[in-house]
Amino acid sequence: MTSVTTPDGLPDGLPDYLCPTDGTRVASDSLDWSCPTCRGPLDLDFSPTPAPLDALSGRHVNSLWRYAECLPLPAPAISLGEGRTPLVELAGTVSAKLDFLMPTLSFKDRGAVVLAALARRLGPDRVIADSSGNAGTAVAAYCARAQLPCTVYVPARTSPKKLEQIGAHGARLEVVDGDREATARAARAAADDPGTFYASHVHNPYFLHGTKTYVHELWEDLGGRLPDALVVPVGNGTLLLGAALAVRELRAAGLIERTPELYAVQSAAVAPLAAAWRAGADDLLAETPMAPTFAEGIAIPRPPRARQILQAVRESGGAFLTVTEDQITAAQLDLAARGLYVESTGVACWAAVRDGTLGERTTVVPLCGAGAKTGLATG
Template identity: 65%
Template sequence: MTHALPGYVCPEDGTRADVRTAPWCCPVCAGPWDLDFAPDPQAPLEPASGPNSLWRYASALPLPGAFSVSLAEGHTPLVPLAERVHAKLDFLMPTLSFKDRGAVMLAELARRLAPQRVVADSSGNAGTAFAAYCARAGLQCEVFVPAGTSPGKTDRMRAHGAAVRVVPGGREAAAAAAREAADLPGVFYASHVFNPYFLHGTKTYAYEVWEELGGRLPEVLVLPVGNGTLLLGAALAVRELARRGVRTPALIAVQAEAVAPLAAAFAAGARDAAPVPQRATSAEGIAIPAPPRARQVLAAVRASGGTFLTVSDARLHEARRDLARRGLFVEPTAAACWAAVGPGAPGDPLAGRTAVLPLCGAGAPSGPTA
């Protein structure tokens, strides 16, 4: 029932808005929304009694009542990579990336709001996820992608029934085009950056780690960061689980060396990140020059006692080959965390602590390993 949906709140100026009538961003500062929601720490959290999907954490999710949109997403396995280090295989999601976690939440939200159409912007994986889940929900979907997006990914979006709009320029140009469309009446903007319901989907990553480790979290969560949606979701879950007495881990954020505005800001002790040039990198999924939630990402990492690491493309390719030789074939971006903390990584970033890292996206079936 839409009247029970938690509303939006701006983290910068406190502006509040009803989810049914709100613009896609804060009308005062034009920044992304947060959600006016915190699960009751006394409410039973018994995932084993729920469905074999992320909806098993329904009591911690902001969409009340029965859900109807699902492809059995979530509940992905943990496998050991090294002593005290596990990988979570989120590339085993229905559309082969962790973006399913947030996409299913936004598709269920949109289904309840019943817009005329859903628009999204993406460089690949998010667009594929939105196309699939909108198809599942019976919603008309339009995805704006930057020129140069993998034909394999745009073909998959179209296969799910989405209209794909190729926008000249890079990732920011595609986002601008989608936001222009989002301002029209009857349009729901399924933004994995601006809409906080997406973050409450990605937080299930950390809830699953907690469940899979027998009701605890590792000492470190290593997470790739571009826009920071997986890290911010994990930080949400960590805070919520802390209210249930669970020990909190440090968050280690990993960026591509070529495009690392957040790592630079963290090193400088800055509260916000200055935009950086868009440079070529194999880790295109995290190559975001000006992340809108930069302040929140920096604050979350600092509050956890964590840090930022960067990886070169050469190191990324080494890590990807190493993962493939361990039976795990992932896209380049998905190898970033292993590149940062795995064999051959400079220093000793984990310092012997237990850690979990995600393998976020599957490698193309016929793609090279380097």
């Protein structure tokens, strides 16, 4: 296990990591990116108590650090004002949270700022990440803000606009021949080098504690309640698992009486979790057919936190939904006609519910990435 000393020489005061599979505990100052026993993703030994609604009303911080009690490290100096995105009505009982209005134009800023703050505190020699685009862009931007050297591994088919954005932030690009899974393998191999901080939005639980602020914001903006249904796009499941964390925190603190159902949306072309769900399985099936999809951000063949994702959806009383390429294209054009230009992955949830699938349930969908990142889903 590799550990580091914080730049100021003080005890880091951070929670330890815990393996959800075998209970292995990992020191808070470790640069290990997975459980040393089973090599699975880690969670945090961290159970915060959210501030009540009246305590938030007097706060002037207009970023996700508004919810400081619920975050596993102090507010950093590297914040770009991420979070606090608008909630707007779409149609009927469905509203959208405009998370594409983030500094790097995607919801991944919520987790990236927390990872960069942690990396800056630990002081590694370099930071690496792997991504289909948005997470890598966010990590590159926040590492630039934190003055940390950063390398981002991306699949060869990544959108040129996303590659341009990552490079503009000063990150080194490692383009991997192969799919998203091959890219992750290349990054994980590099992550084992001494002095390397793996800013993995999948394996590092700090990212999930950033994405959970999506739900804390909804709860505040809705006056201390949550909608009947939260519909979330799922590839690696970082937004869904963050949402589940926030719901548990709010419920444990007695700040909500009823928990929302979680609906996970996948592209029908790459839907390993939906297939496992339909089969009643607790983990991924041995093989699931895959095909090209416009929803590149959720085209993940074997998400490492699959068991946790399936469990979170089941416990909420929700389900998995899948959308076709035609539905994605139609939803993107429909949102554009409503004044919202969203990337093809980011429209998946609207594609899943715009035909009234969830009936009269009050529903919120995230619009996760700006359309300028990928263009229209055509051809």
